Amino acid sequence: MIVRSSPSAAPGKTGTRRAVARPATLGLVMARVAAGLVVVLTALVIVRLPWVGDLGMHAATLQRLRHSPLDPGNPLVDADTPSPYYSPWTLLLGTAARATGLSVFVVLRLAAVVGLALLVTGVVRYVRTLGAHRAAPALALLSLLLLWGTTPFPWSGFPGLTSLALTVAYPSTFTLGLAFHFWAWLTGALRDGAGWGRWLGLGALWAVILLCHQFSGVVATLGACATVLAARPGRAVWPRAAAGLLLGAVVLWAWPYYDFFALSGAGDGLDPVHRVLYGDLAARFGLVALGVAALVARWWRDRWDPLALFFLLGALVVAAGWLSGHFSWGRALPAVTVPAQLAAALEAVRAGRRGVRAGRAALLAGALAVGAWAQAGTLGYVVPRGVLPQAVEDGYRPPWTGYRWITPWVGYGDVVMAGTGPARRIPAYGPYTVAPGYPDFFLPDEERRTAVTEEYFAAGTPERVRRDIEREYGVRWAVDTTGVLADDAGLRAVTRGPEGQVLYEVP
Known part of the structure; x- marks a missing residue:
């Protein structure tokens, strides 16, 4: 007598494979x-x-x-x-x-x-x-x-x-x-x-x-x-x-x-x-x-x-x-x-x-x-x-504000006196800054540029010292974020930007 396998065996195996495949898929x-x-x-x-x-x-x-x-x-x-x-x-x-x-x-x-x-x-x-x-x-x-x-x-x-x-x-x-x-x-x-x-x-x-x-x-x-x-x-x-x-x-x-x-x-x-x-x-x-x-x-x-x-x-x-x-x-x-x-x-x-x-x-x-x-x-x-x-x-990090607000006055290639924060953004629109906002291995006078920028924005710096710095680096504009330039009679406020910033025109 020949014993045949049950027809349900093959479908059972197929069903098992499908059960395994479904989680994988x-x-x-x-x-x-x-x-x-x-x-x-x-x-x-x-x-x-x-x-x-x-x-x-x-x-x-x-x-x-x-x-x-x-x-x-x-x-x-x-x-x-x-x-x-x-x-x-x-x-x-x-x-x-x-x-x-x-x-x-x-x-x-x-x-x-x-x-x-x-x-x-x-x-x-x-x-x-x-x-x-x-x-x-x-x-x-x-x-x-x-x-x-x-x-x-x-x-x-x-x-x-x-x-x-x-x-x-x-x-x-x-x-x-x-x-x-x-x-x-x-x-x-x-x-x-x-x-x-x-x-x-x-x-x-x-x-x-x-x-x-x-x-x-x-x-x-x-x-x-x-x-x-x-x-x-x-x-x-x-x-x-x-x-x-x-x-x-x-x-x-x-x-x-x-x-x-x-x-x-x-x-x-x-x-x-x-x-x-x-x-x-x-x-x-x-x-x-x-x-x-x-x-x-x-x-x-x-x-x-x-x-x-x-x-x-x-x-x-x-x-x-x-x-x-x-x-x-x-x-x-x-x-x-x-x-x-x-x-x-x-x-x-x-x-x-x-x-x-x-x-x-x-x-x-x-x-x-x-x-x-x-x-x-x-x-x-x-x-x-x-x-x-x-x-x-709480995990969101607000982006920085840009400096497009200075572009109606400041042109491409103009030199702007600015601190480190603004100096990291202002050149994106075409102007230059006196000190680079980032380390620059190929800039030989980087340290001096950083030093004169700090001196320019220091409280109590005489106006004549600021004028000398402006002439040395061809500065045409200054962006003040601290209010220290408000008493400088040689500068003319042109416009105000976000966060209390002021754009000054250099004589």
């Missing part, structure tokens, strides 16, 4: 929707383009390149000096502003769109070289934006959601996005046995990344080193890689707008500014610990894991900066956080027993929820503050 959809919403939020922030930090410096850079692309001079003060802000990317943006007649702020918004697109597509491409799970790119993007700490840390080159909202128009965002594409192309070249032309292209791209944003360029270089070490390429690759490095060095040396290699001596002047990078590490980066645990697991399985090597190289640079007092090396911190964030996403979807995988996914989801709540104040750049819950509004 639901998780994929949720990850993609969440990542899409975060990207849309950042895109909406671009419309407002909140002004905090270095936006004025980048706008001033475009102003100079727009008016004189071949010899722009210093972007902030009336001096003929080079500047590391004159990069291939800003040169392209300045040329676009010159050709189209668009405002530099419109061009910066367009730059933000390009930078955001590069970052999103770069993360997707690079993560696909590390894992094949369909949810991995979306989770990686969410981790990159949300897996930081309980205290938002807005700083260029650190792509947290709050930070990105304020720096998306900066060259650092464009450069970091380019770095992800660079790592993806490099991984492909190592796997495919690429020829000489592809390696030369990678070398030129590496130089462009370093020229566009030097700190993000260091992160890109560390990631590239980890990628090459993890691949353990054969002898045929090394001459081609060396040729690419040589071409990149030639491009760096030949760039006409500033001496890239001279920047190696700029660290001492930047160290005091960057000391803050080593403070409150748990509050700013505590959630990254989940990614560190994921890296340990990856390293245990594969001692040549590229993300683990990337993390170790970044940690060595950051630790060396702390131990040596070169705090500007702390700008390599994204080389620590980025591989950990990506590892957390990849580990959450790694194959394994269903309960273990669900636990990993739940841990990541919880950490992402905490990170999202910590950075919820970013909503204030999109919706009116009045509709935000008080707890969310």
